[in-house]
Amino acid sequence: MDHLRSMFDLSLTWELLQQGFVQQALLAAGLLGVLAGVLGPLVVSRQMAFSVHGTSELSLTGAAFALLVGFDVGAGALLGSILAGAVFGLLGVYARQRDSVIGVVLAFGMGLSVLFLTLYPGRQGTAFSLLTGQVVAVGLHGVTLMAITTGVVLAVLAVVYRPLLFLSTDPEVAAAHGVPVRFLTVLFAMLVGAAAAQGVQIVGALLVMSLLITPGAAASHVTSSPARATILSLVFALTSALGGIVLSLAPALPVSVFVTTISFGIYLGCRLIGRYRSGGRRGAPTEVAVVRAPEHVH
Numbered sequence: 001m002d003h004l005r006s007m008f009d010l011s012l013t014w015e016l017l018q019q020g021f022v023q024q025a026l027l028a029a030g031l032l033g034v035l036a037g038v039l040g041p042l043v044v045s046r047q048m049a050f051s052v053h054g055t056s057e058l059s060l061t062g063a064a065f066a067l068l069v070g071f072d073v074g075a076g077a078l079l080g081s082i083l084a085g086a087v088f089g090l091l092g093v094y095a096r097q098r099d100s101v102i103g104v105v106l107a108f109g110m111g112l113s114v115l116f117l118t119l120y121p122g123r124q125g126t127a128f129s130l131l132t133g134q135v136v137a138v139g140l141h142g143v144t145l146m147a148i149t150t151g152v153v154l155a156v157l158a159v160v161y162r163p164l165l166f167l168s169t170d171p172e173v174a175a176a177h178g179v180p181v182r183f184l185t186v187l188f189a190m191l192v193g194a195a196a197a198q199g200v201q202i203v204g205a206l207l208v209m210s211l212l213i214t215p216g217a218a219a220s221h222v223t224s225s226p227a228r229a230t231i232l233s234l235v236f237a238l239t240s241a242l243g244g245i246v247l248s249l250a251p252a253l254p255v256s257v258f259v260t261t262i263s264f265g266i267y268l269g270c271r272l273i274g275r276y277r278s279g280g281r282r283g284a285p286t287e288v289a290v291v292r293a294p295e296h297v298h
Contacts, residue, residue, distance in 0.1 A: 009250040016249040021139075025202075028138045029241035031146045031209060032202055032211060035153060035195040036241070037234030041226065043192060045168045049213050051088055051189065054102040056196040056208035058084035058109040063130050063200055065117035073130070078197040084109065085193030089186030130200060138202070143193050144162025146198050153191050164188060202241070203256040210256075211237050214263040221267075221274035236266045 016022050043052055062080015063073045084105065091101040117130075138146075155166075164184050167174040175181045192212070199208035215236035219229040244259030 011252045013246065017246070022245075022249065024140060024143050025138055025245055025271060026242060028146050028198075029202055029245050030141050030238060031150045031237035032133075032195070032198050033241040034234065035150050035198060035237065036037055036211040037215055037237035038154065038157065038230060039192060040212060040233040040237065041219060041229040042164065042168055042188070043213060044216040044220050045186070048189075048192065049209065050099055050102055051085075052192060052209055052212045054088065054106040054109075055081050055084045055189070055193045056199065056212075057106055057113075059128055059197045059200050059208075061109040061113045061116070062197070064113045064120070067122075067130070068116045068120050072141075074142050074197070074200075077130075077200045078145070078149065078194060080109075081149070081193035081197035082190050083193075084185055085189035085191070089189035090182075130204065149194050149198055153194050156187070157191060160184060160187065203244075203259050205255045207258075207260055210260040210263045211241060214267050216239065218263075218267040218270040221270040223276075224231070240266065 042083075059077040059081035062083070063077035065080070066073050066076025080276040087105055088102055090231060146190075150221065163174070163179045166177070166183060167179050167184050171181060191225075196208050199211055203210060215233040218228070218236050219232035223229050223232060240259050240263040243262050244255050244257075248255040
């Protein structure tokens with residue numbers, strides 16, 4: 001009951017919002033929300049939900065190894081995720097191959113994570129935070145790393161967005177038109193890996209999907225326009241990330257609890273809107289196509 005009452009303690013929430021570490025956490029969450037919002041619709045349209053899960057779990061492997069050897073945890077998670085994304089992209093170009101590849105690599109990576117966390121001699125609470133997030137510990141260095149990563153990911157995505165959109169719509173037709181399927185598959189997997197690594201510090205390796213998948217999936221229920229889907233996904237991701245931090249301040253509960261709750265609530269709302277628009281007909285599609293093939297790919 002005390003936690004329930006403290007959730008509505010607006011004065012305490014406002015007081016905490018004045019603290020530097022909270023403001024840094026909000027900035028970090030905003031950067032993650034931008035990444036997740038932009039990448040989410042493409043992740044959904046390419047049916048890469050399991051890939052995001054695998055990448056986020058393997059970011060734990062990199063973070064756990066960094067923790068064990070005294071290296072920067074954020075950089076370790078980033079390297080682990082990008083490496084995992086590259087492996088997934090190289091070995092699983094086509095959807096029919098992807099799940100089995102991810103399952104095999106994920107099992108091996110999680111075994112290494114268990115080993116590294118078991119060997120870690122420090123506080124177990126620090127190791128546990130890699131699973132559930134510890135946003136207040138992001139710090140200025142973490143925010144700087146996230147800002148650089150966000151800038152690089154968005155810049156690369158801006159360059160390859162049109163062919164990637166075409167590839168996400170119809171891989172076979174895209175390949176026939178000369179779109180570099182393997183290169184874009186590997187590159188996009190690495191971009192998703194970089195985003196997943198940033199989420200480890202905020203919502204933890206176990207719950208990154210709540211930001212990288214749920215907002216995009218929610219947007220897919222209410223629009224078929226790629227531009228509108230991206231804008232909605234961006235709004236949903238930012239609302240979940242920033243709202244989750246603000247709501248977690250007063251009760252001092254893990255931020256991941258609130259982030260996942262908000263994102264799931266948004267998803268349910270969008271799903272209901274989608275069903276209402278379709279008239280609730282049986283057999284109506286449960287997902288609206290997020291992307292359409294562009295007429296020309298340069």
